[in-house]
Amino acid sequence: MPRLDGKVAIVTGAGSGFGEAIAHRFAAEGAKVLVADIAVANGQRVVSDISAAKYPGNGNATFVELNVANRRDWENALKVATAEYGQLDIVVNNAGTTYKKQPSVDVSEAEFDKIIAVNVKGIYFSVAVVMPYFEQRKSGVFLNTSSVAGMKVRPGQVFYGGTKGFLNTITQGLAAEYGPQGIRVNSICPLRGATGLLEMFSGVPDTPEERARFAGVIPAISPVRAK
Template sequence: MGRLNGKVAIVTGGGSGFGEAIAKAFANEGAHVLIADIAVENGRRVEAEIEQTSSEGQGRAVFIEFDCVSQQSWKEALEFAKEKFGKLDIVVNNAGTTYKKKPSIEVTEEEFDKIINVNIKSIYQSVAVVMPYFVERKQGVFLNTSSVAGTRVRPGQVFYGGTKGFVNTITQGLAAEYGPMGVRINSLCPLRGATGLLEMFSGVPDTPEERARFAQSVPLRRMSEPADIAAAAVFLASDEASFITGVNLPIDGGRLAV
């Protein structure tokens, strides 16, 4: 029996990076996963990889083309989950974006609007559509992928960090508001990791030397890996965390401690 056996989850941005690792870990723990991504090729690849390696006791994976900013996409995803698997238990708001590290006065309005939409509005849409369903069922889990930048904003990524500060604040507020209805809301706060956005965060080419340099600023002497975030997501989504809500969990190797 997996730790998420019988659960049904939607993972936005599930076609790559942290989302891909979370989707695969959830399926490995017995959850049926909707891989929701605007990147069709990546999403279908992850679906195929999960299906090819699935065995008895593991969950199924289904890709859905998905725009996390669109309320209609959320409505269709919820209905699809109910029709395909009979319910929805877990929402992982993982889709996110940033701009290349640079002075804040050089951030364009287009770049600003994009991070507001993807990093903030998408979570509003998920709550608007799925929260009433969870409240009706008196159970459900939201996991929001935030960042250590939401606690300590670094120069060159100020507006991005601001969006993650928003995520942290509403995670706590929604947890207090909907805890009495049986809904848990937590956030994952990773350190910079080996994903497709790495060079955007660092502002320099991704080289072994740059990774080694950054690792020296982390007490545990490495960057985060997608598997680190996936392991935390499995725990917070599982019944083992049934008394945990309103937590913004740093997964940062101690970076916030220094």
């Protein structure tokens, strides 16, 4: 039996990158997936791709437009999950953003506000809206996509790293606070992946030479890929 058979999951930022890959894997494991993204065309494409994949079991997908920094969008996503599938079991807080690697004093207020809205406030809204539902059911899972930048200083991405440090702290805190109620909260911490944000993290063009240079300073044999 697929490991997620009968489970319903919201995956944010599922229109591309890690979120797209997570949505596919969850569906392949039997989950009903709400592909949640602010980019409507991308999200609808992922739903079509999942349907075309014809994964064995009961896995399938539905698109829901979701700006993670908007509480009403979260309320709507929960409503869609329960109306479409009768329940919600898992929230994957994957949506995130950054700014191009640069000296911290050059980061604009708009860039700073954006990472706070998406990477910090988006997590707050997911908890504020979904946690009461999980409490009623006495079960549920939050899986948060964090970053190594939240544990290790990354010059040129200091404020981004701060948002991921925040995420790591609240993940541990929420796990301790709500674990006794049967609710699990965990995070994953990628270093660098072949996603649309790669050039912003590195500050240089994504070329084979740059990938080889970076691979030479870490023990990984090859870069993580979204799919």
